[in-house]
Amino acid sequence: MTLIPALAVGVLFGCGAFLLLKPDLFRIVAGIVLVAHAANIALISSGLERGQSPIHPLAEGPVSDPLVQALTITALVIGFAVTALLLCLAYGIYVSSKTVDLDDLSHAEARDERELEREEVSV
């Protein structure tokens, strides 16, 4: 039973890590989203057990663990807020540099650095 969530976590984390290495801002954001979901599934499967719904158990027998669900929904909300923030940052970079390609951005970075150096030298 724990094999399926474990595989899901592994695949999600792997895809997320792969996307994080892509030279494109929006793919990086997507990578972070996948890694976040890998963590969420790990969280929910850390207390995975069969049982009755904990809000009102009717018969005798095991009750499933409600805590992990509360944790996961908190983590989901945080992940959602963080994704929105990252997209805002990526959009801000797009507006100021007119590109979302990391190679172009690092060229711009190097240009800024050189200008700073020149100012330093002239100082």
Added chain:
Amino acid sequence: MSPAIPLLLPWAAAAALALADGQRRLVGWLAAAALASTFALLCVLAGEVFTEGPRQIVAGDWAPGVGIVLRADALGALFAALSVGVLLAAFVHELLKGGQGRLFPALVLFLCTGLVGLFLTGDVFNFYVFFELTMIASYILAAYGGQGRELRAGFVFAVVNLLGSFLFLLGVAAVYHVTGTLEMQAVAARIRDAEPSAVVLIAVFFFVAFGVKLGLFPFHFWLPPVYASARPGVAAMLSGAVANVGSYGLLRFGADILPAELRLGAGVLLVLGTASILYGALQAVSRRSVSEVLAYSAIGQAGYVLIALGIGGTVGLAAAVIYTIVNSLNKTLLFLAIDLRGWLVGAAFVVGAFSVAGVPPTAGFFGKLALFQAGIDEGSVALVALIFVGGALSFVYMFQIYQHDFWRPDASGTPPAERGPRSSLALRAPTFAVAAIVVALGVLPEPLLVAGREAAQALGAIAS
């Protein structure tokens, strides 16, 4: 006093001020008043904790073991008071300088809430929630109002630290799976009986998460662009208050919850700490821009904390606490001082520079002294030599930058004092206050040493 009061005050103030226009002076000063009263409350709380022992409440009056625990012990109360004090000085500085954005006061208060919450929580998952609150506020502050360069630095900062946060969350999930609880004290008690291979993995997750936050050597690459491109007040907040999260996390999760794994990984900590110290110091020596020098210096200083942790024991942990306090004050002082011009500003910078290099009569001397003691206790010549070399290199880079920025006229022949407008006395006041504290702790080190010892003993108390 209940630990909930200093947590709820900035939270309510942040939520209320988020709706107001932060560019108005009144809103800014209300936020400063909220920060100041939080700081005062935390000082009272820390006093109580130091004299009468830890304070604990369970949220919502649930039975212990069911509800979420807020727990103020010596280490948590000390770090909370220190971080909020740093935030207060940096915020007043930015406020007097003016030109901050609409949301700036509310963001700083959210940052304060997150920091107080994570230092005073006794629950692993609650720690994660406050950790994210702190980090989200710092991502926004780092990139706030910036153009291309700041946004790019902010984006890298956010992505790398989010990856660290999610690794931490995976660690939390593993802790819950292994121990069936999230309350720190219960986790510490139960994890000793858990399967060692699982616990080592958890320890690695936590170490990487806090290493990223602290800017340790292999995880440091996001740090210099962020510190160099942020406004000086914000850089002071990040390096003086937010970086404490990394040290606190390593102390709390390493020494308190996973002491056996900390001993197991001591060799790794010493190697990475050494790498951080040398890398940070050598990079700092080769830089000419003052904020870059300070950023690389922050990487080096994080290495000392790691070394002290690697040595361990009460002496090593006390050295880690003392060094974190001293380093946080130094970085705040230096980042604020580089933003100023005028009478005595150079003196304030020199106080910070002396303190980084560990020259008396500044607090930095006692930070280095504690490290030397820990190194001698360990009986390792190499460690003592490393601490000495690191100190000598920091002396070189601090004074190089001091000479460059405060002594030499620039190409057009303008003397440094006339580069830019002279700062008003009120604007210089927060910096002078921090400088006065650094000197005072260097002359009368007793509170610093007692605080370090008490905090280190509080850590041992749970572990044993």
